[in-house]
Structure formats: structure tokens, C-alpha cells
Amino acid sequence: MTKKVVLIIEYDGSAYKGWQAQKYDVPSVQENLEKALSVIANHKVSVVCAGRTDSGVHASAQVVHFETEVERSERSWTLGVNTHLPSDISVVAARYVDEAFHARFSALSRRYRYVIYQSALRPALLGKGLTWTYKTLDVEAMKEAARCFLGTHDFSSFRAVGCQAHTPIRTILNFSVQQLGQYIVLDVRANAFLHHMIRNFAGVLMTIGAGEQPVSWAKQVLAAKDRTKGGITAPPTGLYFVDAEYPEHFNLPQRPLGPHFLPYVEEPDYALSR
Structure with a gap:
């Protein structure tokens, strides 16, 4: 049975030509993440992200999802995957989610x-x-x-x-x-x-x-x-x-807003009413 997993990813984009995997062996965050996930899942994994980032851009809470037929603990999707990732990319949260969830199209x-x-x-x-x-x-x-x-x-x-x-x-x-x-x-x-x-x-x-x-x-x-x-x-x-907002019923993992070297930042002091 196919399951859907959501991950929260943190990365320093300095060494990468952006999020998206590219041809000609150009370093990307997506390629490194998919390789690490494929080791833990024991099959080829493709991921979808909430918002692609450019060369040199970072993320403290990028949201991705992927599908798998294997059963792994959430610990395996975090600590296990991280053992196969370079030090500038880290999975910081993982959760099984409803099959209707989509990292890009479900984002508000x-x-x-x-x-x-x-x-x-x-x-x-x-x-x-x-x-x-x-x-x-x-x-x-x-x-x-x-x-x-x-x-x-x-x-x-x-x-x-x-x-x-x-x-x-x-x-x-x-x-x-x-x-x-x-x-x-x-x-x-x-x-x-x-x-x-x-x-x-x-x-x-x-x-x-x-x-x-x-x-x-x-x-x-x-x-x-x-x-x-x-x-x-x-x-x-x-x-x-730093964040993607989704409908509450998906119950995604919540992370403090980053980047983590900043002191507490108050919520925006003015906003457009939704």
C-alpha cells in the first residue's frame, strides 16, 4: 500500500545551484535528498517541494512530500536519512500524511x-x-x-x-x-x-x-x-x-520560524486581512 510522507528540511544553499535537480551533475538540494531517501526506502524516491529556491538561497523549513510502499518509522525518515545527507542539509521533522496532501498545491x-x-x-x-x-x-x-x-x-x-x-x-x-x-x-x-x-x-x-x-x-x-x-x-x-501554510486538518509538524541564529522575531506588525 502506498503511503505519503511529509518532511521538513533545513539547508544551507551556499554550495548548491538551487533546490531543483538538474542535468550534467550540477549540485542541487533535491538530488542529495532523493539519493538519501532512496537508501532508506530501498527504492527510487522522488520528492515534491513547497517552493523551489534559487542558487545560494537557504531554507529553515522547506516542506516536501514523497510516496513509498515501505514501512519505516518517522525516526528512520529523520535520523536515518540524515546519515546519508551532507552536513549542510538536514531533515528536521517527518510525518505520515493523508494521501490528499501535496507540498506544492495544498499550500495556502x-x-x-x-x-x-x-x-x-x-x-x-x-x-x-x-x-x-x-x-x-x-x-x-x-x-x-x-x-x-x-x-x-x-x-x-x-x-x-x-x-x-x-x-x-x-x-x-x-x-x-x-x-x-x-x-x-x-x-x-x-x-x-x-x-x-x-x-x-x-x-x-x-x-x-x-x-x-x-x-x-x-x-x-x-x-x-x-x-x-x-x-x-x-x-x-x-x-x-521559512514556512509554508497548509490547512490545519493535514496536521503537519510545526517548527520555530528560522533561521535559528536570529533572536525571537515578532509576528509581522501589519498584514492584509484574509
Whole structure:
């Protein structure tokens, strides 16, 4: 009898060309995970994730599912699989779920955090897990600018040129900007995201925070519906997939929001009512 298993995965994406398995032996998170699962399951395993991440992007709670006909304990799907994974990928939770569950199509929303480290001098620690800026950023200006992104809009100005999404229309449910010591955290939840969307948000907000553009520029970029008007794309190093929301009846494992090196981050201070 076929069973469906959901896993919560944490990974440092620095060494990988993104989540998705690719041709020509390009390193990916998916390929490493499927190989490890196949050892424990004793058959070839294919996984589906909640949201694919790009080269250099990380995850503290990526959600995946796979199907198997073998009976293994949840401990085997965590500790057992981890023994066959590289040290920068870890299964942090596992559970058998209803056959109707789908990691991608059952998701109600997805959530990312973009972590900026503000310091006059570059950091040596966590260098590939942060986006460093030597500039002093005005967090209040960034907060005000981020408000214009809430709601349903055409986000063409924030999608990569090669984005393959059928439509640029997306709904931003939450968008907060918080300062935690030298960290500035952009916390964004949406029904779905476009390619490079969060990194392009970060690029605009960091430009505004540095005083190089007024707060009103964010709304101008959004209204332009033109990627060439949107400024720089921020580096992938500070970006983390931190959560996917599903209907409660699936009873998925719950994890603290990451990345785990951050102190407690309050829930977004403003949101779109659902």
C-alpha cells in the first residue's frame, strides 16, 4: 500500500545551484535528498517541494512530500536519512500524511525572510548566510515603503527577466521590516512568489533605506510594471524559505520560524486581512 510522507528540511544553499535537480551533475538540494531517501526506502524516491529556491538561497523549513510502499518509522525518515545527507542539509521533522496532501498545491501561502547584516566592516562569520551592507539603513523608511506592496498587484517590476510564471499577479499577505541589533529582517508571506521577487524587494528597500531614493520610489517601481525600473537584485545569501501554510486538518509538524541564529522575531506588525 502506498503511503505519503511529509518532511521538513533545513539547508544551507551556499554550495548548491538551487533546490531543483538538474542535468550534467550540477549540485542541487533535491538530488542529495532523493539519493538519501532512496537508501532508506530501498527504492527510487522522488520528492515534491513547497517552493523551489534559487542558487545560494537557504531554507529553515522547506516542506516536501514523497510516496513509498515501505514501512519505516518517522525516526528512520529523520535520523536515518540524515546519515546519508551532507552536513549542510538536514531533515528536521517527518510525518505520515493523508494521501490528499501535496507540498506544492495544498499550500495556502509561503513565507520568506531576508536577513541583512548592517556593519561598517564585513563579517567573517555567517558570511554566506547574510547580506552585508556597510551603509546605515533607515528602517522606518523601509517599513513605510514596504506597505505599498501589501495586497494584490501586478509585480512585473519585481520578477526576473527569465521568470516563467504565467502571470505577474501575486497577493502579499504580510510584509514586515524589523531591526534586531545589527540584523534587519524582511519578513514576507504571500500566496506565491515570482522568480527573484523577494531579492528585488530587498534591493528596492535597501536603496530607500540608504537614502538613495525616497520612500515614494517603491510605489513608483510597482506602478511601472517594468523590471528595468526596479533597481538592483539583492544577493541570494540573505534569503531563507521559512514556512509554508497548509490547512490545519493535514496536521503537519510545526517548527520555530528560522533561521535559528536570529533572536525571537515578532509576528509581522501589519498584514492584509484574509
